[in-house]
Amino acid sequence: MFNRRSLLAGATALGGVSLLPGLAHAKGSLVATTYPGSWEDAYRGVVAPMLKKKEDVDLELAPLFAMDQIGKAKASRGAPPFDVFVLDPGPRIVAIEGGIFDKFDPKKLSNLAKIPDGFADEYGVCVSAQVVGIAYNPKKVPAPKGWTDLLKDPWASRLGLTGFQTTFGTSSIIEISKQFGGSLTNVEPGLAELKKILPKVAAVGLPAAMPGLFQQGQCDVMYTNTQTVSTLKGKGVDIEFVKPESGAIAFYTTMHIAKGTAETVNAYKYLDLVIGKDVQAALTPAPYNFLPVNKDVPLTPDMPMKSLDEMAKYINHDWAKINPLRAAWIDKFNKDMAK
């Protein structure tokens, strides 16, 4: 019946056939990270089809928070699990120090002239801006005016807290601390105030769990970014965004090419597409509400700022100073919050 030689020949033929579809179409593929939630929805729904249509490149998205991306990249040691990272300023610095980025050449982007000067460097390119403030349920609680309101009733008993694992969590606790005499590098006053209201706080969760807890009515106030608010609103959740009186926090989100990737050409195609007018214009209106970085794409009226020039008026944090302190802050948060 079958001998070893015929079986091997059959297996080889099958293996060859399985490769054929890959050769027949698609110029390649790319694995890129994206943030869970609105980023994932937007990139899966808008960017991936556009990349396929324009460049014939299949985009595989890995939804992960910034710190998780770096952890996985470091753990893979020279065999990057992703070709492109999307990161906030703090994790970006950690990643640069960890040497996990390929050297980036902005000149390879045909849309470089369409983004403001300084938005691309030897590490990567800015793809969006994010604004962090307070989200609340208008049917359950009145609109809070600032960070200190979160620590008073009726907001304190409906507050959802998260710690220092994310950029928005860290930035928000820093701003709360500043209202009580703290600073960029001193969050003790903020943590002390949070500890006082802890018995009545509605929820203390992981960043990824917060939208779900808000949606289920477990908490009605939380600090978060504008994208999360727009995503929840798009799902019919009663949620509004408030810029705190002392100012909202703003930062740029950047994308980077992984060191050791075999998909460098496709990675540049992807990044060029992401900062291009088509993608930026598609992601700017609801339900995505991304703050565009392309100069040809105007900001929509319901965005927290009228133009990117206003970014300077928002609160920007120096993550080079924050990063060395985060491990101790997480430890302190654990101990202060533990039951």
Add this chain to the structure above:
Amino acid sequence: MTVGAPSADRHFAGLRPATFGTTVLREWQLALPLGLAFAALFLTPLLLLVGVSFFNDEKMTQPGLLSWLTFFGDPFNYKVIGDTLMLGVKTVCTTVLIGYPLALVYLDLSPRLQKILLFIIVMPLLLSVVVRTFAWIVVLGREGVVNSVLMGLGIISEPLKLLQTELGLVISLTQIEMPLMLLPLISVMSRQDPNLRDASAALGASRWRTLFTVILPLSTPGLVAGCLLVFASSTTAFISQTVIGGVRLIYLPLVIWQQSLVVYHWPLAAVASLALVISVLSVIAALSWVGRRSGGYING
């Protein structure tokens, strides 16, 4: 014995090496593939973990004991270890309290109803842990099913806080881990000779006495196996612990995640991981010892 040919002395087959064609395979050789896979996929990473734990710094450039001293020098971590083990103990207790009577009911059902019950028991295993966990948010939440029913019935005026409490976490883990308790328990109890119960009753023993002196001792191996599985699974259930319990209930898996994927202090994460492995294995070893003792007792 030779494959394909009936053995004349089948009774001694277990004492003789198996032969495939002309090759004689001994027991250790048959176990070799599994042993090699075990070494490659479990022992090697475990040894790496031990190695990583003996570095002082995040960049793993200075070998030393600092990570061990830091972790075990902090009294907070002893509380975390204790809470983690206690969570396992509480989950084991609730699964036994609910699961054991359910196993007794299963034994008395008709084969058709047994199949239906078995499907219901296994059902949680067919769902993703993420789905199961988020379903519990819907059930236990402030505006969830439990609170809505209780408030609708006028039993409570304010919603109970069930989510992000240890009570809520133990309730959900009890449901999530129940198949791991019931499957070994039912497997062992189904093999019990039903005549033993009849004999006990015929000799004048009450139903309770029969339960405690006949059924329970004979089912101990299954009970111990179930306890082992539930304990190991509930103490390491990171998603359920953090999503249902919240981050105010700090267990070792959360500490490991924070140290490895947020702070990137892998030596400390390795020490926390080994603390989890050692503490959980200690309890499992104790339970296994109880299981072996009970096995010996049952077999005379």
